[in-house]
Amino acid sequence: MIISKDHELLVQTVREFSQKEIAPEAASRDESESFDRSLFPKMGSMGLLGITVDEAFGGSQMDAVAATLVMEEIGAVCASTALSYLAHSILAAHNLHINGSEAQKKKYLPKLCSGEWIGGMAMSEPEAGSDALGMATKAEKKGDRYILNGTKMWITNGPVGEFFLVYAKTGPKKRDISTFLIEKSFKGFSVGKKLHKLGMRASPTSELIFENCEVPVENLVGAEGESVSHMMRNLNIERVTIAGISNGCARAAHEYSTKYATERKQFGQALGHFQMIQKMIADNYTQYRASRALTLECAQYIDSGQDLGRNASACKLFAAEMATQVGLNAIQILGGYGYTKEYPVERFMRDAKLMEIGAGTNEVMRLVIARELLKEIDGQNAW
Numbered sequence: 001m002i003i004s005k006d007h008e009l010l011v012q013t014v015r016e017f018s019q020k021e022i023a024p025e026a027a028s029r030d031e032s033e034s035f036d037r038s039l040f041p042k043m044g045s046m047g048l049l050g051i052t053v054d055e056a057f058g059g060s061q062m063d064a065v066a067a068t069l070v071m072e073e074i075g076a077v078c079a080s081t082a083l084s085y086l087a088h089s090i091l092a093a094h095n096l097h098i099n100g101s102e103a104q105k106k107k108y109l110p111k112l113c114s115g116e117w118i119g120g121m122a123m124s125e126p127e128a129g130s131d132a133l134g135m136a137t138k139a140e141k142k143g144d145r146y147i148l149n150g151t152k153m154w155i156t157n158g159p160v161g162e163f164f165l166v167y168a169k170t171g172p173k174k175r176d177i178s179t180f181l182i183e184k185s186f187k188g189f190s191v192g193k194k195l196h197k198l199g200m201r202a203s204p205t206s207e208l209i210f211e212n213c214e215v216p217v218e219n220l221v222g223a224e225g226e227s228v229s230h231m232m233r234n235l236n237i238e239r240v241t242i243a244g245i246s247n248g249c250a251r252a253a254h255e256y257s258t259k260y261a262t263e264r265k266q267f268g269q270a271l272g273h274f275q276m277i278q279k280m281i282a283d284n285y286t287q288y289r290a291s292r293a294l295t296l297e298c299a300q301y302i303d304s305g306q307d308l309g310r311n312a313s314a315c316k317l318f319a320a321e322m323a324t325q326v327g328l329n330a331i332q333i334l335g336g337y338g339y340t341k342e343y344p345v346e347r348f349m350r351d352a353k354l355m356e357i358g359a360g361t362n363e364v365m366r367l368v369i370a371r372e373l374l375k376e377i378d379g380q381n382a383w
């Protein structure tokens, strides 16, 4: 897809920023599992944190294509930062912007768009991952408050966030799910243990714990029990933009390993002269280009209102598997050096693997795609 001049300018600006501000410490943040909070106000001042949010609330009022391109640029230098950025700008800010009331948007979006507050979204639970609607966290209305009880799991930005968009059950049926806006300071809210991960190590992940957590009724988003549709719609833009991070990891691994193949000599010639190395270089490039084209096409679908689950799932699935494979090929091209932490390709591969799990696993993506296609032919209820 040929992107617009505005999108090109955005890519150029974010690429320069990422190289200068995010890339230099990416490896050491990964090693020490540390999150660099100072990057957020910087991204805020560039208008990246509320990329899809109206200017009236401090955002940049851009589209899903723009958000996806930014994910790729940040993902190409530090996928951890890109993942935390995604949880903040898409899962929290974008979701609130689409579904929140004017008062809720006025209260929270300016803080999120500036980077004064860091946000996240909590859907998954210890016993409810792929089966997200099987969540057990409950909210009961008592006077002018809802009382939340339960535990959320795997929450990106959990240890560092001030604001979370949290899903909870408000009735006995599976689809009786409501959304609540939670501030870190609310009574009964606490952050559980930080999780130690294979990749995305500089993006902090933790449990969130609700023990009789008191939430003012005005922090309910939309109508009680009607969040399933916006939860699903938000998953679409999450899946397309996270595919942007996969594309960034793949591009970085491909570019690094191709350059290496021109420098490293064996048997008296550069590795790039060997046809089996050429095959990996050619495959990496082709797979990355195909993935980027599909991802941007699906982002365009979102922008034009043709927001189908199967499209978002297809690009997320393709990009995630592609990026892990490109990362593995890049390690192979570097040989033993690729297997060490002295070179960045192993980090790209470890980070890329997360995209095969987070925002819905590869298996769940295949289920969504197949079920939607089968339903179209054979009726809504059969699948």
Ligand SMILES: Cc1cc2nc3c(=O)[nH]c(=O)nc-3n(C[C@H](O)[C@H](O)[C@H](O)COP(=O)(O)OP(=O)(O)OC[C@H]3O[C@@H](n4cnc5c(N)ncnc54)[C@H](O)[C@@H]3O)c2cc1C
Pocket: 087, 120, 121, 122, 123, 124, 126, 128, 129, 130, 131, 153, 154, 155, 156, 157, 197, 200, 205, 354, 357, 358, 359, 360, 361, 362, 363, 364, 367
């Ligand atoms: C680093 C990280 C960050 C995350 N950030 C967030 C966040 O910010 N907010 C949030 O809410 N969640 C977040 N998640 C959670 C993520 O979305 C879940 O991990 C994911 O949905 C899978 O759930 P699970 O881990 O419980 O795996 P399970 O659902 O237990 O799945 C285990 C395996 O079984 C397979 N499986 C399950 N059901 C089926 C089926 N019907 N058919 C075939 N195979 C099946 C899965 O594909 C997988 O291979 C994050 C996860 C990670 C690892």
